[in-house]
Amino acid sequence: MRNLFKKLSTLFYYGINSVISTVVDVCIVWILVKLHVGIVAANTVGVLAGFLLGYVLNAAYVFGAAKSRIGFFIYFGTFLIGLFLADWLIFWGNTCLFAGLGENLNFLLSKGLSIVVPFFVMYFLRKWLYALLEKKQCN
16 A cells, blocks of 8 residues: 555656646747747747756656666656657647647647657656666666
């Protein structure tokens, strides 16, 4: 039971930190899109800003192993996977899945899709990789 609580608490903190990072991300993307920057380029800038903030918050509170150089590379590598996934999802959502909806709804749904899916993919991938790193460091 205690182990389950610990796992849920790290997911909770990761979620809170991700919300903060996501607000920064979405605001940047929204502003850049309104300034007529392409949606994929705008999304990349927003996600990069969110990554930097997320790393600072999550390295300390969620992924203790992220403080090392190898830990940073794991975080960065999973970020690149998440960025590719987020950019693909926002493009697909914007041009295919939600294309028939109004501009604002299309943006919100496409951006939402590009947030939710990578959130879970990166969390579980990072937890797995950091557990492997900790196990390797203990041996």
